Amino acid sequence: MRYKKEDIESFMTSIMTKEDTFKFGCKMCGDCCRKRQEPIMLTGYDVFRVSRALNIKPFEFIEEYTEWYVGDSSYLPVVILKARYDGSCPLLRKGKCTVQEDKPIVCAIYPLGRIFIAGEEESFGYFEQPYSCGNGTGEEHTLKEWLDKFKVSEWDEASILWAKTIARCAMAMRNIKQDTKLFTGVITVLLNVFYVAYDIEKDYLEQFKSNIEKMEIIFKEFKIQL
Ligand code: SF4
Ligand code: SF4
Structure with missing residues (x-):
């Protein structure tokens, strides 16, 4: 997702610690996989992990499941998941994610977002996305518990x-x-x-x-x- 400058400033002041909690109640409606407002951008590691989960070469995955373009401010190739004609994610089958354990980072951490913090101790800062579904409701989770679910810290390097x-x-x-x-x-x-x-x-x-x-x-x- 491309954030506005004021959003980024606000995220920087609300970076969570591992023990911070947030409430989130997923209604399992599947809308985030069916009609996502923003395209899902993939990192290289996302492409690698999803290709491995599907047991195909990254080249084949990119051909079949993604689109790419040159970013208008980054000037870099940007790879996004293609949407089917009805707007749904091509990795969704019978209402389930076919790469559940290896889903892209943005799907894995949702409804949280993250931002890279440069400096001596490079790290990622996590924050609650202001516009996500179901946040502020449902069960309470710690950041640590949420990240551990998909072993996100193992991807840090x-x-x-x-x-x-x-x-x-x-x-x-x-x-x-x-x-x-x-x-x-x-x-x-x-x-x-x-x-x-x-x-x-x-x-x-x-x-x-x-x-x-x-x-x-x-x-x-x-x-x-x-
Ligand atoms: S995360 Fe939100 S949009 Fe996605 S299935 Fe749960 S409630 Fe629906
Ligand atoms: S990769 Fe999986 S979790 Fe992410 S949008 Fe597609 S089906 Fe949903």
Whole structure:
């Protein structure tokens, strides 16, 4: 979801601690999978995990289940889940998520949102999304309990590296956006580095690090400052 500046400022003042609680009552209506207001953006790790859960190559997953475009402010490839003709998520079957255990991070933490906090102790800050369904009602949960349900903390190293790499690349792409030929070529490189060039049988993080190294070599060759 793309937040407004004032939303981000408000989230920063309401970052939760692990023991903070929130109330949330899911009515199991499935609307978040059927008619989501905002597209579900996927990180590279989301693409990897969902491809692995479906036992297909990331390339096949991207072809069949997603759409991608170049972000108008990030200048980076952005991959989102395709919507079916009726607006529902293509991973929904008979009212159930087919990748429940490996669902994308935004689905896993809903109704919470998160924001990357740079600095000496890089981390993610979690907050209650102001516009979500059913918040403020239902059972009380701690942040820790909510994140533990999908073992979200185990993704932190990959997620932090992702956030940092995205920020570095966005800066570099902004600098070369006027050079259409170079820009288009680098977008293809980034699609591979971020999403496609992964073997679902191997460790994600090692492959991501190795892809970043290959990307740095290409950027150096083309004198693109990272
Ligand atoms: S999270 Fe909200 S929209 Fe999704 S199933 Fe539960 S109540 Fe419905
Ligand atoms: S990935 Fe699963 S949880 Fe997320 S919108 Fe699709 S069906 Fe729903």
